[in-house]
Amino acid sequence: MCDTCGCNVTPGNRHLVEAGGRLERTAGGAVAVDVLHGLLAENDHQAAHNREHFDRHCVLAINLMSSPGAGKTALLEATLPRLAERYRVAVVEGDLETENDAERIRAHGVPAIQITTGSACHLDAHMLHTALHQLDLDAVDLLFIENVGNLVCPAGFDLGQHANVTLLSVTEGDDKPEKYPIIFRAAELVLISKSDLLPVLGDFQVEKAERHVRELASEAPVLPCSARSGDGLDAWVDWIDAQRARNETVALPAREA
Secondary structure (H helix, E strand, C coil), X not given: CCCCCCCCCCCCCHHHCCCCCCCCCCCCCCCHHHHHHHHHHHHHHHHHXXXXXXXXXXXXXXXEECCCCCCHHHHHHHHHHHHCCCCCEEEEEEECCCCHXXXXXXXXXXXXXXXXXXXXXCCCHHHHXXXXXXXXXXXXXXXXXXXXXXXXXXXXXXXXXXXXXXXXECCCCCCHHHHCHHHHHCCCEEEEECHHHHHHHCCCCHHHHHHHHHCCCCCCCEEECCCCCCCCHHHHHHHHHHHHHHHHHHHHXXXXX
């Protein structure tokens, strides 16, 4: 998150720093740090509102994060048929450009809202809030948020989700949790994706990847899975079921209110 590359300013929060916005810069540009802190505070405020919105409608929101090409969309495509008879599912897709991933999800009969972020390498709570206006949350039990492919910035922005899931593809190397600790430390679940390639690659060790996760003081389960072969998807769906049951208990006071 740096003011040089501009990734802290997104289409969702740009109105805060433009002329007339609450965080408009001074003429000399001397408040860049204050603007960054202000944007993060505004994001957290919006995220809390999003979470309250989810709880009121009894929607479990799961944020999927990974590097580009780790298999987030493929995972969803393999997961949706397994959830079809139990949950009403919707998906929010985040990419810099195109609606390619949203179209893949819609082909499964699932509503999908595409967020194109332009130059922003992550979703933020304001962008998600805008997308939620295109969904009937009363008709949704489970919302997957597929964040922009990036192992850095997505972990720094709360969206209002109930759980983070970080994917680590076996094609990336088992030392990624050591190199990119923040996104793995933020995860409630780590999925080792494309596990069907383990016999072919040979140099990725699931045990080593899990050890690196544990070195981050994380107790998140580490589950190998393959969207292609189906291995590990039952455990992944069981985890979703457990999160859904837990969320129903936590969200009850918000719904009653």
